Amino acid sequence: xxxxxxxxMSSRLKVVVVDYGVGNTHSVANAVAFLGYAPxxxxxxxxxxxxxxxxxxxxGAFAPAMQTLRTSGLVDLLAELVVVKRKPILGIxxxxxxxxxxxxxxxxxxxxxWIPGHVRRLxxxxxxxxxxxxxxxxxxxxxxxxxxxxxxxxxxYFDHSYHFVCEPAFQAAVCDYAGPVTAAVQRDNVFxxxxxxxxxxxxxxxxxxxxxxxxxx
Amino acid sequence: MLKRRxxxxxxxxxxxxxxxxxxxxxxxxxxxxxxxxxxSHWGADEIVLLxxxxxxxxxxxxxxxxKRVAARCLVPLAVGGGIGSVDDIDRLLQAGADxxxxxxxxxxxxxxxTAAAQKFGNQCVVASIDVAGGEVYEYLSASTGGLDPLTFxxxxxxxxxxxxxxxxxxxxxxxxxxxVDLNAVVSAGLTIPVIALGGAGTPGHFREVFQRTNVRAACxxxxxxxxxxxxxxxxxxxxxxxxxxxxxxxxxxxxAPRDGEGRLLKKSDEELERLLYIRIxxxxx
Numbered sequence: 001x002x003x004x005x006x007x008x009m010s011s012r013l014k015v016v017v018v019d020y021g022v023g024n025t026h027s028v029a030n031a032v033a034f035l036g037y038a039p040x041x042x043x044x045x046x047x048x049x050x051x052x053x054x055x056x057x058x059x060g061a062f063a064p065a066m067q068t069l070r071t072s073g074l075v076d077l078l079a080e081l082v083v084v085k086r087k088p089i090l091g092i093x094x095x096x097x098x099x100x101x102x103x104x105x106x107x108x109x110x111x112x113x114w115i116p117g118h119v120r121r122l123x124x125x126x127x128x129x130x131x132x133x134x135x136x137x138x139x140x141x142x143x144x145x146x147x148x149x150x151x152x153x154x155x156x157y158f159d160h161s162y163h164f165v166c167e168p169a170f171q172a173a174v175c176d177y178a179g180p181v182t183a184a185v186q187r188d189n190v191f192x193x194x195x196x197x198x199x200x201x202x203x204x205x206x207x208x209x210x211x212x213x214x215x216x217x
Numbered sequence: 218m219l220k221r222r223x224x225x226x227x228x229x230x231x232x233x234x235x236x237x238x239x240x241x242x243x244x245x246x247x248x249x250x251x252x253x254x255x256x257s258h259w260g261a262d263e264i265v266l267l268x269x270x271x272x273x274x275x276x277x278x279x280x281x282x283x284k285r286v287a288a289r290c291l292v293p294l295a296v297g298g299g300i301g302s303v304d305d306i307d308r309l310l311q312a313g314a315d316x317x318x319x320x321x322x323x324x325x326x327x328x329x330x331t332a333a334a335q336k337f338g339n340q341c342v343v344a345s346i347d348v349a350g351g352e353v354y355e356y357l358s359a360s361t362g363g364l365d366p367l368t369f370x371x372x373x374x375x376x377x378x379x380x381x382x383x384x385x386x387x388x389x390x391x392x393x394x395x396x397v398d399l400n401a402v403v404s405a406g407l408t409i410p411v412i413a414l415g416g417a418g419t420p421g422h423f424r425e426v427f428q429r430t431n432v433r434a435a436c437x438x439x440x441x442x443x444x445x446x447x448x449x450x451x452x453x454x455x456x457x458x459x460x461x462x463x464x465x466x467x468x469x470x471x472x473a474p475r476d477g478e479g480r481l482l483k484k485s486d487e488e489l490e491r492l493l494y495i496r497i498x499x500x501x502x
Binding site for chain 1: 219220221222257262284287288293311313315335336337338407408409463500502
């Protein structure tokens with residue numbers, strides 16, 4: 001990557017990065033802006049309603065994130081936009097895990113429940129550090145739309161201690177960390193990635209581009 | 218497979234990126250955001266931005282600086298310098314940092330470290346541990362207090378940090394190789410990943426620390442700053458040694474002729490003549 005890479009500019013796609021006070025919304029917005037979109041970072045219901053596509057970032061622990069979503073009224077609003085109105089949404093890292101039915105991180109906590117599955121601690125042999133931190137290859141199971149512009153075994157930046165356990169039907173990609181670990185999920189208009197496309201240089205930008213183009217950008 | 222990471226450290230003193238030698242002498246390099254932009258484009262797997270004047274001046278690494286740097290950084294960005302409260306971390310993450318490096322609070326405020334890991338997740342909190350003479354080193358007082366590095370790192374792990382940045386102070390800027398023994402002992406005794414820092418001078422030093430220890434990342438500062446595409450050439454060397462690292466830049470130098478120190482040699486005139494007529498399509502994302 002560098003001077004030899006061109007970024008296609010100017011799209012009217014309204015990208016909204018959901019800001020609920022947890023996570024690296026700034027990094028995500030940076031990468032989206034890099035591709036030529038003009039993302040807004042907000043939790044304003046009117047703005048979320050107007051969005052063509054939503055991005056749900058998130059770092060940190062599951063329970064406080066769900067709590068914040070609940071107290072700010074976003075659980076109901078997002079359910080209406082995503083489940084009823086079927087707005088496309090991309091969850092990143094914890095944002096993806098929140099889409100599960102529940103998580104065992106520090107207890108048992110109910111999630112948004114958009115994709116059947118459970119968030120479990122990474123249980124790996126002792127020579128594998130937890131969290132999994134770093135760049136890992138992913139094996140693609142469903143190419144469209146997230147991976148239709150990346151290579152055949154792209155690598156992305158992962159940083160997580162918990163992972164999304166679900167039926168293969170909902171997996172778009174897996175990585176190998178002492179066994180298969182869900183790297184991307186999709187179900188209808190709901191998409192999620194365990195890794196950080198906003199921090200995965202060219203591969204991550206290609207993924208974001210593929211997603212945005214698939215929803216009309 | 219999960220790849221070993223090559224991290225690039227940018228040391229900032231009084232707002233300027235510097236080369237540090239033994240934590241004592243400093244040579245100016247330029248604006249931090251420019252250094253970070255180059256390192257990010259050259260394929261660093263991670264950037265570590267450390268403001269070494271912050272703690273001494275009783276302040277926190279500036280969110281303004283982090284914001285300027287983050288705008289040019291498309292890989293994970295860890296920042297450190299005087300961080301001592303959850304609010305500090307909040308501001309730095311808002312500015313675009315992905316992780317924070319905690320150093321002094323490990324000694325004085327263990328509760329804060331745990332609170333930070335609980336609020337932001339353990340992947341967000343890196344314990345930056347300096348070691349000199351086989352003991353944990355406190356850089357403000359420039360002294361060691363008899364603490365064993367592995368014991369100290371284990372304590373940090375139990376406080377909830379997600380990674381250890383292990384800095385061999387005496388090797389800083391000496392280009393004599395990483396402290397293999399230190400990194401081996403600490404990385405073998407923890408379940409969280411260790412990043413080796415201090416001493417990189419040749420690609421062979423990275424190879425050595427990866428082959429002989431369980432560190433998941435190796436970090437250097439000075440090594441990367443003085444030549445073009447230094448990270449790409451390093452990764453090409455490691456890949457040629459069958460070490461799994463990420464090399465996705467369009468130029469890779471894997472076939473390029475080198476001298477014994479890893480510097481690129483001029484290609485033959487015939488090859489240069491051939492290259493004149495090759496058209497390289499620009500990639501559009």
